[in-house]
Each structure stands twice: as C-alpha cells, then as structure tokens.
Amino acid sequence: MRVGKDGMDLATIAAQQDGPNGVAVDDQYVYWVNWWGGNVQRSPKRGRPGSLSELASGQSQPFEIALTNDAVYWSDFAWGPTTNSSLSVAGKSGGDVRVVASNQNHASGLSLDSAHVFWANAGTEGNHDGEIDRMPLAGGDILVLATGQESPLDIAIDNDNVYWVTSNGSVCKAPKSGGDPILLAADQGSLRGIAVDADRVYYTSVSGQFIASVPK
Numbered sequence: 001m002r003v004g005k006d007g008m009d010l011a012t013i014a015a016q017q018d019g020p021n022g023v024a025v026d027d028q029y030v031y032w033v034n035w036w037g038g039n040v041q042r043s044p045k046r047g048r049p050g051s052l053s054e055l056a057s058g059q060s061q062p063f064e065i066a067l068t069n070d071a072v073y074w075s076d077f078a079w080g081p082t083t084n085s086s087l088s089v090a091g092k093s094g095g096d097v098r099v100v101a102s103n104q105n106h107a108s109g110l111s112l113d114s115a116h117v118f119w120a121n122a123g124t125e126g127n128h129d130g131e132i133d134r135m136p137l138a139g140g141d142i143l144v145l146a147t148g149q150e151s152p153l154d155i156a157i158d159n160d161n162v163y164w165v166t167s168n169g170s171v172c173k174a175p176k177s178g179g180d181p182i183l184l185a186a187d188q189g190s191l192r193g194i195a196v197d198a199d200r201v202y203y204t205s206v207s208g209q210f211i212a213s214v215p216k
Contacts, residue, residue, distance in 0.1 A: 013047035022064035033062035064110040075107035100139035109154035120152040165191035
C-alpha cells in the first residue's frame with residue numbers, strides 16, 4: 001500500500017503478495033521482500049498492471065531490505081538450520097544474486113551507509129547468542145560489534161553509531177568502528193522496531209504495547 005504523508009491518497013501498489021516484510025524506496029521504485037514467498041520484488045511507486053519485477057527468488061525467509069544507489073541488499077532469516085541464513089545483493093534492475101555473507105545465525109535487521117552493511121543476527125531464542133555485525137558493502141571481513149544479545153531483530157545507524165533493540169527489553173548502541181556496547185534502556189519488554197533522529201532513539205515494545213524514545 002501507499003498513502004500520502006497527510007493520510008490521504010491510499011493506494012495499492014502490489015496485491016496478493018506472500019508475506020511481505022521489509023520495504024525500501026528510492027526516487028522511482030518501491031522494493032520489498034516476501035517472507036513466505038522467498039523472493040525480492042520491485043514495483044514503480046505508482047504501481048500499474050504488469051509493472052512488478054522479481055529481482056530474486058529461491059530465498060528461505062527474506063527479512064529486511066536496504067538500498068544503495070544501484071543495488072539492493074537483503075537479509076535471509078532462514079528459520080531452521082542457521083547455515084542457510086545469509087546476506088545477499090543484486091542490482092536494482094535484477095541480474096545475478098551474490099551472497100556477501102553466508103552461514104549467519106538468523107540474519108534480520110539491516111542498514112547501510114556509504115561504505116558498510118550493518119546487520120543483526122537474531123540467534124536462537126533464549127540462548128543470548130545474537131550479534132551485531134559490520135562488513136564492507138562489497139563483502140569481506142566481518143567486524144563483530146556486539147555479542148551475547150537476546151534476539152535483536154532491528155537496527156538503525158547514524159554517522160557514528162549503530163543502534164539495536166532486543167527481545168528481552170534492551171535498547172543499545174555501539175560505535176560503528178567498534179567498541180564497547182552501551183545500554184540506553186532496559187526492561188522495556190519484547191522490542192521489535194527502532195529508528196533514530198538527531199537526538200533520540202525511538203522503539204516499539206510488542207509485549208508492552210507502546211512506542212517510546214530515549215536520548216542517544
């Protein structure tokens with residue numbers, strides 16, 4: 001669906017999608033992943049018959065999506081054996097799909113800056129084995145920014161830090177270049193979404209049924 005920022009002009013862009021999850025936009029198109037369908041899709045923002053493009057198929061459970069100027073990155077959560085979880089990239093118009101990180105531990109939240117891809121590995125529920133990781137956009141060595149996290153599902157970044165939430169109620173940050181994680185808030189319930197602006201971190205509590213914020 002698409003709706004104006006004033007709440008008007010509600011419109012369907014693509015119907016009959018199979019578990020649409022992460023979504024991202026550029027100047028012309030909207031991109032999304034289908035969790036159950038195992039694919040990555042693209043459509044013009046206005047949507048029109050026959051305009052839907054499949055950029056990738058055969059994924060396990062694609063979770064989140066992010067864009068550069070010319071490429072689409074997504075995380076594949078891969079419920080079940082963790083060896084199937086990965087990060088992949090393809091051109092915005094399709095073409096070859098390249099896995100840039102394999103054997104992940106349930107890759108979930110995903111953010112990009114001009115040089116790196118940042119993501120959360122949710123880990124196995126109850127095991128406190130989730131991670132926050134960083135890697136060059138082209139692939140290569142992975143820098144682990146935080147370990148021992150309980151099911152981090154979403155992340156956000158600014159110029160200096162990466163921020164994340166966990167299922168056991170923590171809001172955290174760490175320097176993008178590496179360093180000790182900092183706890184910003186605790187005991188907030190089971191947390192799911194996160195966003196940042198210049199001054200604050202905003203997050204959603206599924207179990208607490210509230211939206212809250214905390215200073216950076």
